[in-house]
Amino acid sequence: MPQRHVHSIGGQLTTLIMPAWIPGRYLGIKTVNIAPGNAALGLPALAASYLLYDATTGQPLALMDGNEITSRRTAAASALAASRLAKPDAQTLLVVGSGQVARLLPEAYRAALPGLQQLWLWNRTPATALALAAQLRDQGLPVAAVQDLATAVRQADIVSCATLATAPLIHGEWLQPGSHLDLIGSFTPAMREADESCFQGASLWVDTIEALRKSGDLLAPLASGLLKPEDLRGTLADLCRQPGSGRQHAQERTVFKSVGTALEDLAAAMLVYEQACPKSRCANAPAS
Structure with missing residues (x-):
């Protein structure tokens, strides 16, 4: 997997190529086209497609909706990580956000952690959270749906954020010992979902x-020295x-x-x- 290629096509259009x-x-x-100006045209700002080929002959096998692949693999990866990092007896999940990925998180987490009993949803716009919670029910x-973010974070075993926030929503002082924080947004230096104290004393993966x-979430604590590259667990x-490499104790x-x-x-x-x-x-080919 080489690094993704990012190209400015002209105007506001940017293309990402991910092989x-x-x-x-x-x-x-996967090819991702990002055009922020599309909102004024009534069009989505992001359009993606995925081409799957035979790696021996180079023949195309399938064309898939890149947006669907992206949102589903993102939710799945977070749930997979949580199955190794969250407490085995975790019962409460708080989802922050209401976009395409956030909508998939409750189902993904329940598949990975069947013991979850309470699923909460928070959004800046309470009406949006209420409507999405009703759809998921x-x-x-x-x-x-919950309205008090700080209180919900304090009570949650797992907090999963999937937003486009540019300023921290989650504060480390709210996170209880033994909690797991999943940060999905902040995929550019200008975006942040968590403040620096969220990483202090925590095991980072x-x-x-x-x-x-x-990620702006990591660049800020790295710049301040609160977080060092060698603090990364993996x-x-x-x-x-590596079985057993995740959570080491209940209060972690x-x-x-x-x-x-x-x-x-x-x-x-x-x-x-x-x-x-x-x-x-x-x-049917053997795995490499």
Whole structure:
């Protein structure tokens, strides 16, 4: 997985190209077009597509909705990390945000942590939180909207943020010992969801080392010296490959910061393709 390519196309249009591959099996390339001015035209600001190829012949296998792949793999990666970092007996999840990723988080977390009993949702606009909570309850999820963010954070075992915030929403003094903080937004230096004290005394994990260079959540405490690169405990891959490397004790406070990776896109696209085409050559090829 090379670093993503970012290109200014002209005007306000920016294109991101994110490739990843498994030799002899699959090659995937996601293209993301970002056009902030689209709001004035009544169009989405982001459009993405995902192309999956045979990594031996180069032949295209599938074209997928890049937005759908992105939102679902993002929620899945956060839930996967929480299954290693949250307390095994965690019962309360607070979701901060109401966008496409936030809508998927309650279901993803319940799949990874079946013991969760209380699912809370907070949004800057209370009416939006109430409407989304009602939609999720219709899907069979026990979600309730909350209005007091500080109180909800203090009571939650897991706090998962999926916003476009540019100033901290979560303050470290609110987080209880043993809690797990999941930060999904802040995928640029100008964005922040958590203040610096959220990282003080906490075990930090990231989805990819690139997070240390891209996320405003991490750049601020790194610049102040509160956080040092050597404080990083590891990546999501480390969590998955090294059993027992996650949470070490009940009072440990953990933080998972994600910025998204092309490997997550590839894993999601492979899953979609192999379920749709179980007899394909690539699906039956041995893993490398």
